[in-house]
Amino acid sequence: MSGDDERDQVRRGYDALSYHYRSDDADDGQYAPWLADLRRRLPTPAAVLDLGCGCGVPVARSLAEAGHHVTGVDISDVQVERARRLVPTGTFLRADATRLDLPAASFDAVVCLYALIHMPLADQPGLIDRIATWLRPGGWLLTTVGKDAWTGAEDNWLGGPAAMWWSHADAATYRSWLDRAGLMVTTEEFVPEGTGGHTLFWARRPPAVATA
Template sequence: MDSDDERDLVRRGYDALSYHYRADDADDGHYAPWLAELRRRLPIPAAVLDLGCGCGVPVARFLTGVGHHVTGVDISDVQIERARRLVPDGTFLRADATRLDLPPTSFDAVVCLYALIHMPLADQPRLINRIASWLRPGGWLLTTVGHDAWTGTEENWLDGPAAMWWTHADVSTYRSWLSQAGLTITFEGFVPEGTGGHALFWARRPPS
């Protein structure tokens, strides 16, 4: 499977499984403390980029609700259509995050939760470098990434009608990529899921 096939599998998967993954009225769930902490760190209003925004719930919904300007990006047409309906105050783009062209120092924060791990592995460090360039001095990256290296596909994901694909490096590699991009890691945690889990990072572009 080449990288375009992988991207297409993810796109088709979320088109088919959008409602299986998250309902319109879903609560903030385990995102809640992360979003509360992000709110505490941001100026008001802040410009926030939500990469892999899904249907806009809960990240974009929460942030626009407390006065921030959110640009959401997702590869799935269905997810973006839902986000535009569910979060009318946000701006949403149907795009491949790894191919985005955005102006430098445009955002006070970038949020990328459970999304980087759906992107081809070779693209991930390049995207982290671009995220660092999109952040304003002092801006924050909140991201979840792989904890252990793994690549695989799951058929009938979430008991739905489509497959899903992931690929990720191990946590030490992500730590290295964040540092090489010029970001300062201020917190690293583990988010359990099933028999494994993900790494959670807060990283900051140093203030000028």
Template sequence: MGIDNPKELVRRGYDALSLRYDQAYGAETKYQSWIRELSGRIPAGGTVLDLGCGSGVPVARALSAAGHYVTGVDISDVQIRRARELVPQAEFIRADATAVDFAPASFNAVVSLYALIHIPLDEQLPLLRKIAGWLRPGGWFLGTTGYRAWTGVDEDWLGGGTAMWWSHSDAATNRAWITQAGLTVEEEEFVPEGEGGHALFWARRR
């Protein structure tokens, strides 16, 4: 079902389960240490792009509260509508992350947490190259990727009666792609989730 158009499956899934997703993953409290670390690494009043911003909580809200200027992009209409309500001080764009464009060197940081894993494999390196171009010299990319290679569907995602699709390569391939995109990986860690997990990368544009 829907695998001919996996992005549509992702969009519909988040449209249907936006609220359930935030509840299931503790939107109010997740990523706090990463967000604080990022805020400290970029200039005061810095510009941040949140690719796959979801409901705007917690990344856009926390970084906006810290005085940064945040632009969020998400494929889901419902997520973007909620983000505009929850984080009115940020700017949000309803779009496919692989289709948006920004001027070169527009951002001090680009954040993409648990979003690249919903993008077809052959579109991930081109997107990472665009991300590198959008960053200012010295700017940071903070992103999560797959840890083990897997592509597939959960037909009853979060027990909500809606399908969700993922596609990701392994950590070594993701590290290579980030490097090929023109970024330098500064830190990498394994983030456990259930019986598996994801890779977290801090990378910098030189």
């Protein structure tokens, strides 16, 4: 498949599986401690970019309820329509995250949970580089990525009516991409899922150096 074919498979998959993947009233689940930690790190109000925002639950909803300004981006029309309804104070864009053009130093945090791994691998290092520029000095990136390298698809994902596609490097490669982008990794932890799992990173753009 070409990169565009892969993007279309992910978009079609989430259009078909949106409600199957997460209901309107889903709780924060495994995201809860990550979001609580993020809220503690943010100024109030903060500007937060949620890449792969899905239906807006739980990330955008949690942050918006805490008084932050949230911009969500997702490749699925259905997900974005739901996010606009479920998080009416947020701003939501239907776009390919790897092709975004956003102002430099415009966000206090970027959240990208279980989304980078749905993007063509060749585009991921460049996106991480751009995320670093979108962060303000001292800003945070919270992301989940692969633990081991793998690319593949699954028919009838989650028992639903559509296929899904993934592509990710291993954790050491992501660490090197974050470092190359000028982001300081402060936490790296394994997040189990089924017989495998993912890697969660907290990474920070260095704070501005005070001058006399």
